[in-house]
Amino acid sequence: MVSPSHLRRLGRTDIHVSPVAMGTWPLAGISSINVTDEASIATLQAAVDAGINFFDTAYVYGYTGESERLMARALGRRRKEIVIASKGGLEWGPDKKQVRNGRPETIKRHCEESLKRLGTDVIDLYYLHAPDVNTPLAESAGAFRELLDAGKIRAVGVSNFEQVTQFEEFSAVCPISADQPPYNMLQREIETTTLPWCRANGVSVMPYWPLMKGLLAGKLPRNHQFDPNDKRLTYPLFQGEEWQKNQDFLDSIRPIAEESGKTVAQLAIAWVIQRPGITSALCGAKRPEQIRETAVAMDWTFTPDQLARIDHAITERGPVKAR
Structure with a gap:
């Protein structure tokens, strides 16, 4: 179990979460291969045993909510031990492509369906998965405010917001407790855009992609052949x-991890959760050993020399072309 002293406050709420959260997108089996229910359930249970109390899912994590259903099966009996985050406002179209839908009626429907899938009476943190250009943010925010007032959710978050004006428009209608953007050692755009606003307004930042979809785990060799x-x-x-540039970067930080008896993945995650303004990092996993390795990052504090060497490596790598 995670030590209470390690837990961090979610925004200005009375909810406290571990610095590492388990992201359950890999359990959906849509973009990951070799996913099984047995391994997924074992991974969720291993996360709690390793000290993680924060689990992140979404309405679209699976074509029929597979990740949420697996969470209910694996963690239903441990509901009081965990904090659940889910997201609405994104759904699958008939062509199995994701469609943004931030209409109030959709947000409320997604929440009700997620509550049933998760087998719970309340979702601790509920995000707007992404802004919908066809729906004013104030209207989407109104639905979240209704869910909050009705006690169906405990806190509200936003994801994939790229402009401060979006935060301001949403928060004028409904208080924001958390933001979920992409962020890691090589993708740092939020440091000069939305992160300062979040810090000034008591909003927790819960980044995804701390390992850049597995790249920063440092386990893929230069000659790795990806499955088609x-x-x-x-x-x-x-x-x-x-x-090749990313492989050069990994070669430059690997000695820092090895000198401390840690892995490159642990270094990358520890770097994220030690950044100012970051509350918890979302780390995907589909096997127990992956999440156990990840959890160790919560117990590693860098020395000034290590931070200086990491900063130098990041500068040498330069900006990435991520998307």
């Missing part, structure tokens, strides 16, 4: 010159 069904092949950072 692996959707990471669609991202520039896994191709050509970008791939």
Whole structure:
């Protein structure tokens, strides 16, 4: 179990979460291969045993909510031990492509369905998964405010907001407790855009992609041959010159991890959760050993020398072409 002293406050709420959260997108089996219910359930249970109390899912994590259903099966009996975050406002179209839908009636329907899938009376943190250009943010926020007032959710979050004006429009109608953007050692755009606003307004930042879809785990060799069904092949950072630059970066930080008896993945995650303004990092996993390794990052504090060496490596790598 996680030590109470390690837990961090979620926004200005009375909810406290572990610095590492388990992201359950891999359990959906849509972009990950070799996913089984047995391994997924074992991974969720291993996360709690390793000191993680924060679990992140979404309405679209699976074509029929597979991740939420697996969470209910694996953690239903431990509901009082965990904090559940889910997201609405994104759904699957008939062509199995994701569609943004932030209409109030959709938000409320997604929440009700997620509550049933999760087998719970309340979702601790509920996000708008992404802004919908066809629905004013104030209208989407109104639905979240209704859910909050009705006691169906305990706190409200937003995800994939890229402009401060979006936060201001939403928060004028409904208080925001958390933000979920992409962020890692090589993708740091939020440091000069939305992160300062969140810090000034008491909003927790819960980044996804701390390992850049597994790249920063440091386990893929330069000559790695991706499975043709692996959707990471669609991202520039896994191709050509970008791939080689990323491998050079990993070679530069690997000694820092090895000197401390840690892995590159633990270094990458520890770096994120030690950044100012970051409350918890979302780390995906589909096998127990993956989440156990990840959890160790919560207990590692860098020395000034280690931080300086990491900063130098990041500067040498330069900006990435991520999408």
